[in-house]
Amino acid sequence: MSVLPLVFTSGWASGINAYAVVLLLGIFGATGLTDEVPESLQRTDVLIVAGVLFLCEAVADKIPYVDSVWDSVHTVIRPVAGAVVAALLAGESGSIPELAAGAVGGSTALLSHFVKAGTRMAINTSPEPFSNIAMSTAEDLGVAGIITFAMFNPQAAAIIAAVLLVLGLVILGFLAHSIRRFLRRRAQRREERRLAAAGTRRVPPY
Numbered sequence: 001m002s003v004l005p006l007v008f009t010s011g012w013a014s015g016i017n018a019y020a021v022v023l024l025l026g027i028f029g030a031t032g033l034t035d036e037v038p039e040s041l042q043r044t045d046v047l048i049v050a051g052v053l054f055l056c057e058a059v060a061d062k063i064p065y066v067d068s069v070w071d072s073v074h075t076v077i078r079p080v081a082g083a084v085v086a087a088l089l090a091g092e093s094g095s096i097p098e099l100a101a102g103a104v105g106g107s108t109a110l111l112s113h114f115v116k117a118g119t120r121m122a123i124n125t126s127p128e129p130f131s132n133i134a135m136s137t138a139e140d141l142g143v144a145g146i147i148t149f150a151m152f153n154p155q156a157a158a159i160i161a162a163v164l165l166v167l168g169l170v171i172l173g174f175l176a177h178s179i180r181r182f183l184r185r186r187a188q189r190r191e192e193r194r195l196a197a198a199g200t201r202r203v204p205p206y
Helices: 004-030 044-060 066-090 096-123 130-152 154-202
Strands: none
Touching: 004 044, 004 066, 004 096, 004 130, 004 154, 044 066, 066 096, 096 130, 096 154, 130 154
16 A cells, blocks of 8 residues: 555554644645545535634643543544545545554554653643643644655654554653662652651560
8 A cells, every 4th residue: 555654644643643644644634735635534524623622632731630631531533533544545435455454553542642641641740830741742642744755755654653652652651661670669658658657666665
């Protein structure tokens, strides 16, 4: 499938910000920069809804803990959006290529969503809000950059998306291991303090 690189890239980006993907693809198609975007994504109502939801995400995604709630809600939305966009890019309704594209886009979106949501949960342990703002801005710029690049060089964009996905999964695994180790140590320290306090109370007075 010649459209597979664009399908993979849009799936990865949808897992991070599905509304930005729909909005950008629709704009690129409507302005004639590419003929790969189906007309259904270029409709005015689709662009307006995607634009409004993108603005909502742009705000919610930069507020500590609100971003994690937003991510939880989008655990289903982003993979579904990735699958739908991928299927539309593949065309030929009901065909095997369309179903395969939907599977690729949806699964890739799900993986990148897990990376995004897990990373944000780790960042939310920081007491200051600036790391959330910086990460959210970097994600928005990354999605815009890679989707734009995919319009002109889909193969290279897909390679970049694949590398970012693998790196994200590795980092997520490291963060999960570090968080589990931190929680075990904290539980151990609490247990030690509890035992020490219990031992002190059992010491008979002089």
